[in-house]
Each structure stands twice: as structure tokens, then as C-alpha cells.
Amino acid sequence: MNLLLLDRTEIDADNVATITDVRARHIRQVLGAEPGRALRIGLIDGPAGTGTVVAIDDRQVRLACTFDEARPPLPRVDLLLALPRPKVLQRLWAQIAALGVGRILLTNAARVERHYFDTHVLDEATYRPLLIEGLQQARDTRVPRVSVHRQFRVLVEDDLDRLCPQATRLLADPAPDSSGDACDALETARTTSDARVLLAAGPEGGWNDFERRLLISRGFQPFSLGPRTLRSDTACIALLTLVHAALSSPRPRPRG
Amino acid sequence: MNLLLLDRTEIDADNVATITDVRARHIRQVLGAEPGRALRIGLIDGPAGTGTVVAIDDRQVRLACTFDEARPPLPRVDLLLALPRPKVLQRLWAQIAALGVGRILLTNAARVERHYFDTHVLDEATYRPLLIEGLQQARDTRVPRVSVHRQFRVLVEDDLDRLCPQATRLLADPAPDSSGDACDALETARTTSDARVLLAAGPEGGWNDFERRLLISRGFQPFSLGPRTLRSDTACIALLTLVHAALSSPRPRPRG
Numbered sequence: 001m002n003l004l005l006l007d008r009t010e011i012d013a014d015n016v017a018t019i020t021d022v023r024a025r026h027i028r029q030v031l032g033a034e035p036g037r038a039l040r041i042g043l044i045d046g047p048a049g050t051g052t053v054v055a056i057d058d059r060q061v062r063l064a065c066t067f068d069e070a071r072p073p074l075p076r077v078d079l080l081l082a083l084p085r086p087k088v089l090q091r092l093w094a095q096i097a098a099l100g101v102g103r104i105l106l107t108n109a110a111r112v113e114r115h116y117f118d119t120h121v122l123d124e125a126t127y128r129p130l131l132i133e134g135l136q137q138a139r140d141t142r143v144p145r146v147s148v149h150r151q152f153r154v155l156v157e158d159d160l161d162r163l164c165p166q167a168t169r170l171l172a173d174p175a176p177d178s179s180g181d182a183c184d185a186l187e188t189a190r191t192t193s194d195a196r197v198l199l200a201a202g203p204e205g206g207w208n209d210f211e212r213r214l215l216i217s218r219g220f221q222p223f224s225l226g227p228r229t230l231r232s233d234t235a236c237i238a239l240l241t242l243v244h245a246a247l248s249s250p251r252p253r254p255r256g
Numbered sequence: 257m258n259l260l261l262l263d264r265t266e267i268d269a270d271n272v273a274t275i276t277d278v279r280a281r282h283i284r285q286v287l288g289a290e291p292g293r294a295l296r297i298g299l300i301d302g303p304a305g306t307g308t309v310v311a312i313d314d315r316q317v318r319l320a321c322t323f324d325e326a327r328p329p330l331p332r333v334d335l336l337l338a339l340p341r342p343k344v345l346q347r348l349w350a351q352i353a354a355l356g357v358g359r360i361l362l363t364n365a366a367r368v369e370r371h372y373f374d375t376h377v378l379d380e381a382t383y384r385p386l387l388i389e390g391l392q393q394a395r396d397t398r399v400p401r402v403s404v405h406r407q408f409r410v411l412v413e414d415d416l417d418r419l420c421p422q423a424t425r426l427l428a429d430p431a432p433d434s435s436g437d438a439c440d441a442l443e444t445a446r447t448t449s450d451a452r453v454l455l456a457a458g459p460e461g462g463w464n465d466f467e468r469r470l471l472i473s474r475g476f477q478p479f480s481l482g483p484r485t486l487r488s489d490t491a492c493i494a495l496l497t498l499v500h501a502a503l504s505s506p507r508p509r510p511r512g
Contacts, residue, residue: 002485091347094487095486095487095490098484098485098486098487098490099484099486099490099494100484137485137486137487138484138485138486139483139484139485140484225497226500226501226504227395228354228355228356228394228395228396229258229354229393229394229395230351230354230355230393230394231350231351231354231393234351234354234355234493237490237493237494237497238355238493238494238497241481241493241494241497241498242497242498242501244482245482245498245501248482
């Protein structure tokens with residue numbers, strides 16, 4: 001836990017937070033904090049800041065909080081992900097939040113099994129703590145917005161323009177004809193302030209032809225991770241890593 | 257399973273392989289293969305090729321094998337990894353093999369707990385099937401060489417030059433002074449055929465100052481994944497992804 005996330009309801013009118021749960025135990029046992037110790041904190045979906053321990057005992061920790069003026073920027077990437085197996089998704093929630101996404105759109109696809117939708121891993125009560133865990137790891141405060149879409153075609157044709165307007169759309173594809181256009185599109189996004197990227201990552205076994213064609217017809221540019229085919233969860237982490245790196249890379253430096 | 261890996265001992269003098277285990281079940285039940293079907297195969301640590309089903313029943317599958325002349329190239333990256341928690345390492349084996357490394361050097365570090373070394377996850381009988389699983393996913397045949405080093409300093413000072421000679425050495429570091437030298441080093445490695453990269457990834461909580469200084473004194477160039485601190489397993493996947501992408505990226509194209 002590199003940043004302690006607090007909910008607005010935990011903070012009183014004098015900006016003192018009282019926490020009693022696993023975070024209090026972490027502060028006592030892992031950080032070994034004593035009164036006076038300053039901790040990095042953040043308000044869920046709000047600014048980061050500093051919490052100074054003012055009281056600590058076996059039951060609770062009280063922190064005097066000050067916050068930055070601005071909240072951290074929303075990660076510039078949104079993820080359109082074919083719904084993984086529940087066991088895989090359970091592991092991915094925190095990792096996706098740590099890597100940084102604004103939105104997670106989970107969708108059906110031909111190679112997604114129907115029973116994947118009948119899982120508690122899609123309940124907000126299950127995934128929200130995992131997203132928070134990932135944010136606390138990565139020192140972010142902005143909780144990704146999650147939506148579940150049982151009809152791929154309705155999502156792509158009717159809803160996507162509203163949910164993710166004006167994003168550069170990229171389609172991870174094991175064997176595209178050319179990744180050149182996607183590189184150009186990413187380069188354009190990188191040099192355009194506030195430009196967003198919507199990244200589509202398929203199911204184990206990939207999108208089928210209909211899905212691939214529909215995505216491409218709606219502006220998704222195919223690009224490849226390279227010749228090695230990765231498991232969908234590994235691919236998801238690798239793709240988010242590459243897109244973030246491309247968006248944040250410095251302009252090429254002149255070489256002597 | 258995108259490529260079926262065979263051991264040399266499974267193939268008879270007429271180049272017919274007889275398999276009876278979980279791979280046979282995969283060929284029957286997942287691929288639904290019948291006689292005449294050609295499957296992508298590979299020889300462990302040897303060439304890839306094609307296996308044509310010549311007989312299939314509930315007990316076994318027999319494949320007539322032909323192999324390419326050359327074996328696939330060794331991945332150009334080696335990984336020096338502070339030993340993760342057993343549960344994390346168990347999950348990482350297949351993913352590391354799928355991403356592609358030549359060697360995995362697992363090392364002690366100040367923030368590695370001693371009991372991590374007392375685990376069956378470090379037994380070859382446990383990890384080899386997981387490495388093979390990752391190779392079959394990524395269509396590779398070259399099994400990463402694994403070694404375990406209980407003394408960090410002895411490894412870095414005495415053994416590393418022999419185990420990983422002449423590699424470009426990179427050190428993942430949350431907050432380096434500058435990543436510029438590492439970028440230059442990677443660019444040099446990219447444009448040098450057969451150049452190898454040795455990537456050092458620290459434990460949860462990072463290398464301590466002594467370890468970081470020792471690595472830097474032995475030629476490791478620090479570079480950062482960016483402002484978000486990742487869990488060590490997520491970081492490991494992200495780092496291998498970035499180094500492979502840097503090594504395989506096309507030369508920058510002129511822009512109009």
C-alpha cells in the first residue's frame with residue numbers, strides 16, 4: 001500500500017479521518033507508524049494529500065488530513081475487454097487499476113462462455129475493493145468506471161461513441177496486415193494533449209472474423225504484440241503497458 | 257496450446273510421436289482432430305515443425321513429425337529476478353516463458369523473506385511443466401534456463417559475468433535520476449545483432465540502497481516504468497514487454 005485511500009464519509013468536519021479496518025492494521029503493523037508520522041493519502045476520486053497520525057491504538061488510527069488542490073489526471077487509456085474467465089478477472093482487477101485505466105468495458109464475444117457472466121467477480125462489492133487495492137499500489141485515486149455489456153454488437157455500434165467519445169481506437173490483433181497505422185495513431189494521440197486511447201483486447205482464442213471486422217469498421221486500428229501469442233491476462237497487462245509507454249514517451253532525442 | 261511440444265524420447269526412429277497424456281486429450285477434445293489433421297509441433301529445445309495425425313483413439317495419439325532445419329532463436333532477454341512469494345512465482349513461470357527469456361536467475365535480496373526459498377515452486381518438477389505451458393502458448397521451443405542464487409552479492413560480483421556475458425544490463429528502478437542512458441543502451445542493443453539484455457527486477461518493496469548501488473557499479477543502468485508503482489509480478493510482465501518491444505521496434509520512420 002503506497003497510498004492510503006480514504007472515503008469522504010470517513011473524514012469529519014475538522015479534516016480528521018478515523019479508520020478501523022485492514023488499513024489501520026497496515027499502518028500499525030507494516031508501517032509501524034506512531035503519532036506525528038506523515039502518510040501519503042488520497043481521497044477516493046479526489047485529490048492526493050498527507051495524513052499525519054494524531055492518535056493510534058489497537059482499535060483505530062486517526063489522521064489529520066490535508067489535500068492537494070487538484071486531483072490526479074484520469075489515466076488516458078480505456079479498456080474494452082472481452083470478459084475473461086472469473087478466476088482470471090479476479091486476478092486482473094487490481095492489476096488493471098494499478099496500470100491505469102479510465103474505464104473498463106467488459107463485453108461478450110463469440111469466444112466468451114456465457115456462464116462467465118454469472119459470477120460474483122462482476123459484482124461491484126467484489127471488484128471495487130480490488131480496484132482500490134490496485135490504486136493504493138499505484139498511488140492513484142481515480143477509480144476506473146466499470147460497465148458490463150452482454151451484447152457486443154449493440155455496444156460497438158450504439159454505445160461506444162457515447163461512452164468513449166473521440167478516442168484513438170486500437171485493436172490488439174495477433175496478426176494484423178500492418179501495425180503502421182496504429183503506430184501513427186498512437187503518435188498522434190501522444191502529441192495531442194488530453195487525447196484518449198480506447199484499447200480493445202479479445203478473449204482467449206481471439207475475436208472472431210465478424211467481431212474483428214466490426215471493430216475495424218468502427219475505427220479500431222489493428223496492431224500486434226509481436227510473434228508470441230500470450231494468454232489473455234498476460235496480453236492485457238502487456239498491452240496496457242505498451243500503450244501507456246507510447247503515450248508518455250519523450251519525443252525522440254537527436255542522436256550524435 | 258498453440259504449439260504442441262514433444263520430448264525427443266517420445267519420437268521413434270520413423271519420426272512418429274506417440275503421446276498419451278493431457279496433450280492427447282487436448283488434441284481429441286479441444287482440437288477435435290482426426291487422422292490427416294496437421295498440427296503445429298515443436299521439439300523441446302529443438303526446431304518447430306508439423307505433426308500429422310496418423311492414428312487417434314481414447315488411449316493415445318500418433319503423429320508423423322517433420323521438423324524445420326533450424327530451431328527458433330533464443331529470446332534476447334535474460335531476467336534477474338528477486339525471488340517472489342511462492343504463490344506469485346507459481347503464477348509467473350508460464351507468463352515469463354510465454355513473454356520469452358533465455359535465462360531466469362532467481363536471487364535473494366534484503367526484502368526477500370528467507371522462507372520463500374523453501375518451496376516446491378523452486379523444484380524443477382514443479383516449474384518445468386509451467387515453463388513448457390508458457391512456451392506452448394507462445395509457440396516457442398526454447399526452455400528458459402533457471403538458476404537459484406541465495407547470495408545476491410556472490411551472484412552479482414562473481415557469477416554474473418560468466419552466466420550472462422556481454423549483456424546490456426538494465427535495472428528497473430521506480431525513481432532513477434535519469435532513464436536516458438538506459439534508453440541509449442537499449443537502442444544500441446536493438447541495432448546490434450545478437451546483443452542480449454539482462455534485466456534486473458527487484459522484490460516487492462524494491463532493492464535496498466546497497467543492492468541498487470552494487471548493481472549500478474556492475475554496469476546496470478537504471479530506468480523507470482513511470483510514476484505508477486506496480487506489484488512485483490505485474491512489474492515483471494510490464495518490464496519484459498517493454499524490453500522486448502524496444503528490441504524489436506522498427507527504426508523510427510521519417511515523418512512527413
